[in-house]
Amino acid sequence: MNTARSTPNIAFIKYWGNRSEELRLPMAPSLSMTLDQPTVEITVEEAETFAVRSFLTDGSEKALKEKDISRFRKVITRMQQYLETIGADCALPASIAITVRSHIPPAIGLASSAAVFSCLAKAVSGFVAPTLKLSPKQESILARLGSGSAARSIYGGFSSLEEGSGLELGSAWSEQIADERHWLLYDIVVVPAMEEKKVGSTEGHALASTSPFYKDRIEAIRSRRQKECIDAILSKDFEKLQRVTEEDCLDMHHVMETSTPPLHYLNEETHRIVNAIRALRTKEHIPVLFTMDAGPTVHLVCPEEAKNAVLSFAKAQKGCTIFETKVGPGASLIE
Numbered sequence: 001m002n003t004a005r006s007t008p009n010i011a012f013i014k015y016w017g018n019r020s021e022e023l024r025l026p027m028a029p030s031l032s033m034t035l036d037q038p039t040v041e042i043t044v045e046e047a048e049t050f051a052v053r054s055f056l057t058d059g060s061e062k063a064l065k066e067k068d069i070s071r072f073r074k075v076i077t078r079m080q081q082y083l084e085t086i087g088a089d090c091a092l093p094a095s096i097a098i099t100v101r102s103h104i105p106p107a108i109g110l111a112s113s114a115a116v117f118s119c120l121a122k123a124v125s126g127f128v129a130p131t132l133k134l135s136p137k138q139e140s141i142l143a144r145l146g147s148g149s150a151a152r153s154i155y156g157g158f159s160s161l162e163e164g165s166g167l168e169l170g171s172a173w174s175e176q177i178a179d180e181r182h183w184l185l186y187d188i189v190v191v192p193a194m195e196e197k198k199v200g201s202t203e204g205h206a207l208a209s210t211s212p213f214y215k216d217r218i219e220a221i222r223s224r225r226q227k228e229c230i231d232a233i234l235s236k237d238f239e240k241l242q243r244v245t246e247e248d249c250l251d252m253h254h255v256m257e258t259s260t261p262p263l264h265y266l267n268e269e270t271h272r273i274v275n276a277i278r279a280l281r282t283k284e285h286i287p288v289l290f291t292m293d294a295g296p297t298v299h300l301v302c303p304e305e306a307k308n309a310v311l312s313f314a315k316a317q318k319g320c321t322i323f324e325t326k327v328g329p330g331a332s333l334i335e
């Protein structure tokens with residue numbers, strides 16, 4: 001029996017679109033900061049039949065949809081196939097039981113798939129360790145098979161999902177750019193709406209290439225943005241990080257909104273909060289950046305000196321749920 005713990009991450013350069021939907025091989029590199037919370041814990045153990053159970057913070061069991069269970073089943077099959085390619089055949093038994101304990105409050109609107117699949121990868125890695133000790137790179141490949149962004153949560157601090165090349169199971173992985181002690185950044189999460197996303201990111205990725213702006217987006221990331229973001233992080237240049245992160249976020253939403261069919265993840269409240277933070281920044285020169293993933297939630301990332309001002313701004317947003325996080329250590333085995 002092996003139990004791991006992991007957390008979500010917030011992307012500065014967004015992963016949107018695949019060169020293989022089936023294998024979740026990204027079209028371009030991406031980059032994120034791993035958060036210290038909320039946490040997810042997953043136990044993997046040998047069982048007679050495949051099973052997945054999920055429990056909420058209060059200990060109550062969450063009824064999983066057939067669609068969720070089959071995603072787990074498919075991911076485990078893919079993980080087994082990948083393990084075979086690296087010489088760990090049969091390291092994972094044919095049937096396993098997966099127990100998920102999520103501390104992600106349902107109202108937070110923080111994507112849980114990155115936390116869940118990085119956690120599953122780490123637990124699986126613990127399971128196969130007696131046969132083969134996996135490297136973080138190999139663990140990130142396992143995580144990617146569940147959700148592309150999950151590959152980045154294997155590491156603490158700041159990490160990239162590399163584009164890689166080829167169409168094999170192991171053709172794209174994550175790398176750490178700097179660990180969690182490098183730069184203390186906070187992510188004050190402002191959640192304006194509680195409705196569930198209509199189109200999940202798995203289906204969303206498949207639409208990316210229908211936008212006439214997608215090609216330019218990929219080109220901009222490959223040729224410039226990813227590098228600018230890495231430089232900003234390594235030199236702790238917040239202004240540079242702000243510029244490239246906001247540019248990339250708005251560009252991703254432009255691609256989403258111009259795809260066929262269009263995907264509108266942001267709502268009026270998102271735009272209102274973004275305009276208000278821009279106004280505050282101009283007026284008070286506070287170092288803070290905004291970014292949004294596939295939902296209306298606004299992430300306000302800032303260094304320590306701006307934390308209190310950003311928190312008071314967030315708390316003043318009527319009807320919003322606020323969640324305070326900071327850069328975190330990434331996935332780990334706990335038992």
Ligand code: PMV
Pocket residue numbers: 010011013014015016030111113114147148149150201202205293294
């Ligand atoms: O890992 P997925 O398939 O859930 O995709 C994540 C997509 C975004 O959150 C919008 C961007 C990102 O890089 O995290």
